[in-house]
Amino acid sequence: MEMKKKFKKTDQIYLVPHTHYDAIWIFTKEDYFYINIDLILKNVVDLLEKDKNYKFLIEQTYLLEEVEKRYPGLFKKIVKYVKNKRIEIADGEYLMADTMLPQGETLIREIMFGKQFVKKKFGVDVPVMWQADSFGLNAQLPQIYRKSGYKYLAFRRGCPEKKPSEFIWEGLDGTRIIAHFMPLGYRAGLNLEKLDENYKKLKKVAATNHILMPSGSGVTMPQKEAIEAVRNFNKKFNGRIKIATPSEFFKNVEKNIKKLPVRRGEMYSGKYSQVFPDTASSRIWLKKSLRKYENKLLSLERFCTINSLIDSSYPEELRECWKKVLFLAFHDVVPGTGMDTGYEEAKQHIGFLNTKLKYLIPHVLKSIIENDSNEETTGDIVVFNPLSWNVKNWVEVDLNFDKGQIFKILGLKSDDEEIDVEIIRFSRYEDESLRSAKIGFVAEIPPTGYKVYKIMESTPKKNSFINIVGNTIENKFFKVKFSPDTGLIEIFKNNKKLCRGNELIIEEELGDLYHHKDTVGTPLKTEGGEGVKYGSFNVKNFWIAKSPLRRTINIETDYYSLRWPYRLTHKLRPLIWRHRFVKFNKKIIIYEDIPRVDFITYVENNHPRIRLRVVFDTNINNSEYTSEIQFGAISRKSQNYLKTKNWVEKPKGIFPSLRWIDYSDKEKGLTFINTGNPENEVRDGKVYLTLMRSVGMLSSDGRAGPPIPVPDAREFKKYTFIYSVYPHSGNWKKAKSYKYGYEFNYHLIALQLPRGKKYRAKSSFLKIEPDNVIVSALKKAEDGKGIIIRFYETSGEKTKVTLTLFKKPKDAKAVNLMEEKDKKFDKKIKVEENEIKVVVNPFEIVTLKVEI
Secondary structure, three states: OHHHHHOOOOOEEEEEEEEEOOOOOOOOHHHHHHHHHHHHHHHHHHHHHHOOOOOEEEOOHHHHHHHHHHOHHHHHHHHHHHHOOOEEEOOOOOOOEOOOOOOHHHHHHHHHHHHHHHHHHHOOOOOEEEEOOOOOEOOOHHHHHHOOOOOEEEEOOOOOOOOOOEEEEEOOOOOEEEEEEOOOHHHOOOOHHHHHHHHHHHHHHOOOOEEEEEEEEEOOOOOOHHHHHHHHHHHHHOOOEEEOOHHHHHHHHHOOHHHOOEEEOOEOOOOOOOOOHHHHHOOHHHHHHHHHHHHHHHHHHHHHHHHHHHHOOOOOHHHHHHHHHHHHOEOOOOOOOOOHHHHHHHHHHHHHHHHHHHHHHHHHHHHHHHHOOOOOEEOOEEEEEOOOOOEEEEEEEEEEOOOOOOOOOOEEEEOOEEEEOEEEEEEEOOOOOEEEEEEEEEEEEOOOEEEEEEEEOOOOOOOOOOEEEOOEEEOOOOEEEEOOOOOOEEEEEOOEEEEEEEEEEEEEOOOOOOOOOOOOOOOOEEOOOOEOOOOEEEEEEEEEEEOOOEEEEEEEEEEEEEEEOOOOOOOOOOOEEEEEEEEEEEEEEEEOOOOOEEEEEEEEEOOOOEEEEEEEEEOOOOOEEEEEEOOEEEEEEOHHHOOOOOOOOOOOOEEEOOOEEEEEOOOEEEEEEEOOOOEEEEEOOEEEEEEEEOOOEOOOOOOOOOOOEOHHHHOOOEEEEEEEEEEEEOOHHHHOHHHHHHHHHOOOEEEEOOOOOEEOOEEEOEEEEOOOEEEEEEEEOOOOOOEEEEEEEOOOOOEEEEEEEOOOOOEEEEEOOOOOOOHHHOOOOEEEOOEEEEEEOOOOEEEEEEEO
C-alpha cells in the first residue's frame, strides 16, 4: 500500500524501447551492421509481430538503407510498422552528427538526406529530433531543427539545468523548440527491475505529469520482458505506464507548454552529463580532414550551380561526395573516440573525396570560364572566389610552359591593375625559358566570381610597404617583433602590444580519447623555458624569406627530453642534447597587404603521451571571449570565471570553436582562426590553441567506453597545422572577424589558362550585401526546379539584405531548410531586375528558392 501512495495516478510514464546505433566505435562498421540488423532489428520485428502493444524507436537512415539492401523482406516489415506507428523513426538523420565540430551546412545535409529517405520509403515525417549521444548541442540548433521540420527535441548531454527536464529551448535568432533533457540518460528504463526507482527520480525533475523513460542503449537487444514488466508494474502500483514512442510523450507535454521555462544558449555543460570537450583534439587528422573537404565540397557545389545556369550540367557525383562527408561528421567519427580499425572506413572516404574533388573542381571551373562568353581579354591565370563578397587573399598556382614561351615572371596584370608575384619555385629549359613555376600573389576577386590575369615580363607599377628594421617586421596594419633565439613573436597595433606568442607547449598527457589528464600541473617544457628541468627546445636554424609581398620567418627547432647540464641552466650553456622525439618547423607569415599573421607549424612527432599546444600571452583582460559556432557566434567565460562545484564533469575551460575565437576589450582585440584545430582555452589573459594529443587508450578507466588500446592515437605522424591571428581595433563585430574566418578557410582557387584564347576579364555571379550576411550554400534545388541560396546574419543585427545575381530571377520565395514552403518561416521577398531584397533578423538563417 505504501508503494501505491508514492505513485500518482495522474502520472503517465512512456517507456520507449530503442537501440542507439553507432556506425563505428568499439566495433567495425560490419560488426555494427550484423549486431543491429541480424541480432536487434530482426528480433524487434519478431516482438512487434507477437505482441500488438510493443513499440520501438529507430534513429538513423544509414542503417535503414543497409537493411533495404541486405534484407528486403525485413525492410518491408519495418515499413509496415512505421506506417502504423508502432515503429517511430526519431532523429531521422542520415547519421547522427556531432553538432559542435562540423559546419552548419553539414548538419543540414545530415537531416536532409535522412528525411528524404524516410519520406520516400516510409511516407512519413520525422517530428522528434532524438540526440542520444552527441557531445553537446550548439546554440543555433533550435533554429536548425525547427526549420528542418522537427517539433520536438530529446537529448542526453550538455543541459546546464536538470529541473525541469522539459523546457523551451530558444536559439540565437529567437526560434523555439520543445525540448526534453534525459536526466538518467537513454538507459532510464533499461533495467526493468528499477522502473519504480527511476520513475521517482524522473518525477522529481519533470515539468508535467508526463514522464519519458527511454529503455535501451547502444547495441542492446530488445527486451521481450518489457511487455510483462509493464503489466506487472501497472498491477502492482495501480498506475499508468505504457510502451510508447517519443511523439506520444511530446504531444502531451505540448498541451502543457505554458508550464515550461525558456532556456537559451548552447547545451554544452558538464554539470549533469559529460560532453567530453577534450575529444576536440583526439585524432586531429579527422578534424582537419572534415574541415578540408567540407570547405572544398561547399566551394565546388557553388560553382557547379553557377555552371548549371550557364551550360545546364550538374555532376551527379556531388551527392556521393556529401555522403562521405556526412560519415566523417558522425558523432563517433569526427570526435575520434573509437578504436583504431574503425577508422579505416573514414580513411577510404577521405581518399575518395581527395580523388573526386581534385578532378571535379578544375573541371567545373574551366567549364565556367570557357562558357561565360564575352571575349574581352587574353589571359594566363584565372582566380576564382567562392565567397559572397570581394576577397583579397593569398593564392598560389602551378604553371607549366612550352619551350621558349615565357622567360620570366615579374608580375601579373588584369585590365589596368598590376600586381607583384612571389616565385616559390621554378625550373628552366636549356634555352633559359621557364619549364614550370609555382607562384604566389595577393589577388582581389569579385564576389562568387573570378578574375583573369596575364603574366608580365616587366616590373609592375606598384609600391609595396613591408619593412624589416632590426628584429621588427612592419606593414601598414601592425608590427611584429621576433626573437631569433626562441622564434617567439610579439604583435603591436597602434604602437600598443597585443600579445607575445606562438609559443609551443609540451604537456604531460595521461588521459585517453575522451579526457586530458596530467599529474605534473605544469608543462613538461615551453619554448620560453618553463617546465621540467631536464628537457629543452633547441633552435637549429632561423632565417627570414623575403619577397615584395610578404616576409616569412622560418624556425627549425627540436625538442629534446634531456639536455646537459640541466642544473644551473641560467648560467651554464647546454653541451649535450639527447632523446629527440619531436621535430618542428615553424613558419610565420606577415603580408604586405593582408591584415593577418599566418602560422604554419610542421610537427614530426614520435613522443607518446603528450598534449601539444601553442599559447599567445595577450595584453587583454576580459572575463569573456567570443566563439564562432554554426551560423553565429556566442560569448563564453574564460576558465578563471567558470564555477565548478558538484559537476559530473569538472569544467577545464576547454571548448571547441568552429573557425575562430575572438578575445577583445573595448579598444583592441585578437581573432584566432583555425583550419581544423577547434580546441581552445582562454585563461589568465592567455589563449591556448591545441594542436594534438597523443594517447594510448580509448577509455583508460572504462567509464566512457571499454579500455581498448589505440596505438594509432599516439599520433606518431607528420602534421601540418595552419592557423592565423587577426589583430584589430575594437570588438569582433567592428573588426568583422567572421569574414576573416571564412577567408582563411575558403581559399581562392587559381588555374592556368590555355594561351591564345580570349575570356571575360572578370565576373561576379552572386553578391550579397551588407557583409554581415554570409552565403552558406548555393546549390541546385532538390526537386530540380531552380536553385537554393542560403545565407545568415552573423553579428546579431537586423539587416536589410540585397542579393545581386548574374541572371535575372523569375521568382524567389522563402523555404525551410528542407526546401519546403513553410508558413511559420515565410519572408517577404522583393525581386527587382537582378536583385532580390529581404529583411533578415539577428542570427537568422534564410533559405531562398530562386527560379532563373
